[in-house]
Amino acid sequence: MTRLSAVVALLTVVLTGTANAVPPPPPNPSDSEISASRAEADAKAARVGELTGRLTQAESRLQELLDEVSYKRELANKARVDLETAISEAEAARRDASSARVQADAATAAVEQSRRELDEFAAASYAQGTTVGSFSAYIGAKSPEDLLARAQLLEAVSASSLNRLDQVTRDQGTAANLDSAARAALKKAEQKQAAADEAKKVAEQAQQVAVEAHSAQATATAELQSDKDAVERELAAARGQANGLEAQRQQYDQWVAAKQAEEAENARRAAAAAASQAAAQAPPQRRPVAAAPAPSGNRVQTVINRALAQRGVIYAWGGGNYNGPTYGVRDGGVADYYGDYAKIGFDCSGLMMYAFAGAGVYLPHYSGYQYTSGRLVPLSQMAPGDMIFWGPGGGTHVALYLGGGMMVEAPHSGAVVRISPVRYGGIMPYVTRML
CATH class of the missing domain: 3.90.1720.10 (endopeptidase domain like (from Nostoc punctiforme))
Known part of the structure; x- marks a missing residue:
């Protein structure tokens, strides 16, 4: 075997022995596939950002409506207190009116008693031959003759009878005043109660409207949250797909690098074998190893x-x-x-x-x-x-x-x-x- 044949044989053995060191190439997704995957993830992320902004506004509005419900609730409480006060005042006015009615009835009875006594006195005077006419004639005097009769009556009536006549007049005034005051107090109290009752109805209606608005906003906010959650899940899936494709590309790049390193190593070994067989004078130089970057905290x-x-x-x-x-x-x-x-x-x-x-x-x-x-x-x-x-x-x-x-x-x-x-x-x- 010649030296050249030996080198070729050795090179063949080296190459054959290392060919199985690197596995077959993994899938290599195209740049367009990776770009499309990233674009989909970016679109989902933008949608999440949009929904987050809308959700923030919706929750802010929800808080405003909650504050409004609290305010309306306090107004309703105020109306209830005012109504209770008005009802108490009306009840007191009714009691006062009832008491005044009793007093007025007593005063009316006193008037009637005084009239009877005065009529009896006038009748007695007439029976004794005086010029006094009946009490009814005295009361209704409208002519000079009637006035003369009235003068004769004043002469004939004793001081006690005149006092009784004054008492009749006073009793009539007292009865009228008591009845008028009682009617006025009762009317005023009933007006207050009616106004307070109406205010209570209005306040409770306003509270109900505020509660319904808050409930509707809460429902809308929950729907937004649900939409956001769904899009976030889609975003996670899209990012997972993009990361998967990028991981495949990374694995492929690593495979290429490993393949290149293998080929370089095979070439180095072949050269070394050839040099050894050729009695080369200098051994192959050792490649410098690059230092790993120092970790840095952030x-x-x-x-x-x-x-x-x-x-x-x-x-x-x-x-x-x-x-x-x-x-x-x-x-x-x-x-x-x-x-x-x-x-x-x-x-x-x-x-x-x-x-x-x-x-x-x-x-x-x-x-x-x-x-x-x-x-x-x-x-x-x-x-x-x-x-x-x-x-x-x-x-x-x-x-x-x-x-x-x-x-x-x-x-x-x-x-x-x-x-x-x-x-x-x-x-x-x-x-x-x-x-």
Whole structure:
């Protein structure tokens, strides 16, 4: 066998021995397939963003309607109190009217008694030969003769009889006044009761309208949430498909690289064998090994990742600490209405506590204090990892900026930790940068 034949034989053995080192090529999806898959995932993500924005608005409107229900409920309570007061006043007026009627009846009886006594006296005077006419003639005098008769009556009637005549007049006035006052008081009380009853009806109708509006909004919000959940599932599937195709491409690229490395190694071995057989003087040089890049920590990304990992966790007012979600606490209002005290979750500042604790930053459980915990940066210069605040002194709400106009937040009772577009209504002019 010649030297050349030996080299060829050795090369054949080397190539044959290493051909089975690399498996057959995996599927290699085309660029168009990968692009289409990514485009579908992007479209689903855009739809999720749109639904998130609509859901945020719907939940805000739901809260407004809940506040309106509370206001209308208080108006209804006020109307009920006013009605009870009016009913009490009407009852008191009826009792006063009944008492006045008794007094008026007594006064009327006294008038009749006084008239009888006066008539008896006049009749007695006439019987004794005086010029006094009947009592009825005296009362109805309209001529000079009648006036003369009246004068004779005044002379004839004793002082006690004149007093009795005065008493008749007084009793008549008293009876009329008592009856008039009782009627007026009763009418006024009944008017108050009617007005209060009408106000109660109006208030209860307004409350019912507010409750129905809140119920309708709650239904619409739930439908939006359902739509968003469905699209998020579609997004997950689309991303899974895109990731699967990209993983296939990555595996194929790795296979190509391994194949190229195998071929290079085969060539090196063949060259080495040929050189050995040819008594080459210098051995093949060792290839330098590239150093692996040193790992680098990213504290901002750690904070963002910890916050994002809590997506879907229920909101609980007063909930959350450095270690994760906790039971909420009672607030005597909206949070109690939603039962936050019985839920394990985060409120807005509790979510920030947990997120930044992963980077070794320990914040207080109050957004107003968190606002002053770091460096204030103009809103126009905010960067991922900055805290965004709303309300005076940042004491209303806080969220974590993600970049691209998006943020992660624990929004309010009845909601969950979520990604939302940045809301600029009531926003503070500065963000707080901790890292």
